[in-house]
Amino acid sequence: MKQIARFIFALAVLPALVFYWMLRLLLPKQRAFSDLTQCLALVPGIAGEYLRLAFFRRTLPYCGQNACIGFGTIFSHPAAQIGENVYVGPYCILGDVTLEKDVLLASGVSVANGTNQHFFERTDIPIRLQGGEFPRITIGEDSWIGERAVVLANVGRHCVIGAGALVLDSIPDYAIAVGVPAKIVKFRQNPTAETGSFTQNHSPSAIHHQS
Numbered sequence: 001m002k003q004i005a006r007f008i009f010a011l012a013v014l015p016a017l018v019f020y021w022m023l024r025l026l027l028p029k030q031r032a033f034s035d036l037t038q039c040l041a042l043v044p045g046i047a048g049e050y051l052r053l054a055f056f057r058r059t060l061p062y063c064g065q066n067a068c069i070g071f072g073t074i075f076s077h078p079a080a081q082i083g084e085n086v087y088v089g090p091y092c093i094l095g096d097v098t099l100e101k102d103v104l105l106a107s108g109v110s111v112a113n114g115t116n117q118h119f120f121e122r123t124d125i126p127i128r129l130q131g132g133e134f135p136r137i138t139i140g141e142d143s144w145i146g147e148r149a150v151v152l153a154n155v156g157r158h159c160v161i162g163a164g165a166l167v168l169d170s171i172p173d174y175a176i177a178v179g180v181p182a183k184i185v186k187f188r189q190n191p192t193a194e195t196g197s198f199t200q201n202h203s204p205s206a207i208h209h210q211s
C-alpha cells in the first residue's frame with residue numbers, strides 16, 4: 001500500500017519538480033529550494049507528507065524513503081540530509097542539517113547553523129555586510145529533540161533534548177539535556193553518572209547510504 005502511495009505521489013510531485021528546476025534558472029539554488037519547500041509545507045494531511053517526501057527524495061543529497069516531514073516545516077538548505085525513519089514534526093525550521101536515521105523532532109523545533117551567522121565586531125558598517133559562518137549541524141541517530149527546542153550545535157547519537165531547550169554546545173552521545181542554555185542532567189546509559197564534564201564522542205558525518 002505504501003509503495004503504491006509513494007508511486008502516486010512521485011507522479012503528483014512532478015509539476016513541483018518542474019517548477020523547481022525552472023526557478024533554479026532564475027534564482028540561486030538555495031532560494032529556489034526554500035521557496036518550493038514553503039509551498040509544499042502548506043499541503044495538509046497525509047497527502048502533504050507523501051508529497052514532501054517525494055520532493056525531498058528527488059532534490060536532497062539523501063532522504064530516507066520512510067522519513068516523515070510534518071505540515072508547516074521548512075527546509076531552507078538544499079544540502080540537508082534526512083536519514084531513514086526520521087520524523088520531523090509540524091512547524092520546524094531547518095537549515096543545513098544532517099538528521100541521521102531514527103531521529104525524532106517534535107513540533108516547532110529550529111535547527112540553525114551555529115551561533116555566528118552574522119559577525120558584528122565592527123560598528124561602522126551594518127551587521128548585514130560583515131559576513132558570517134554557517135557550520136553544518138548534525139543530529140545523531142536515534143536522538144529525540146523535544147517541542148520547540150532551538151538547536152545551534154551538534155547533538156550526538158541516542159540523545160534526548162528537553163522541550164524548550166536551547167542547545168549552544170555540542171551534546172555527547174546518550175546525554176539527556178534540558179533548559180536554556182541546555183545542560184546535561186543525565187546519561188541514558190548511566191543515569192546516576194556525574195554530568196559536570198564530558199567529551200564529545202560523536203563525529204558528525206554525512207549520510208552515505210542512498211537507497
Ligand SMILES: CC(C)(COP(=O)(O)OP(=O)(O)OC[C@H]1O[C@@H](n2cnc3c(N)ncnc32)[C@H](O)[C@@H]1OP(=O)(O)O)[C@@H](O)C(=O)NCCC(=O)NCCS
Pocket residue numbers: 105106107145146147148160161162163164165176177178179185186
Ligand atoms: C527531558 C524529558 C524527556 C524528561 O527526561 P527525564 O530523564 O525523564 O528527566 P526528569 O523528568 O527526571 O527531569 C530531570 C530534571 O530536568 C528537569 N527537566 C525535565 N524536562 C525539562 C525541560 N523540558 N526543560 C527544563 N527542565 C526540564 C526536571 O525538572 C528535573 O529537574 P530537577 O532534577 O531539578 O528536579 C522531558 O521533560 C521532555 O522535555 N520531553 C519532551 C516532550 C516533548 O517535547 N514532547 C513533544 C511531543 S514528541
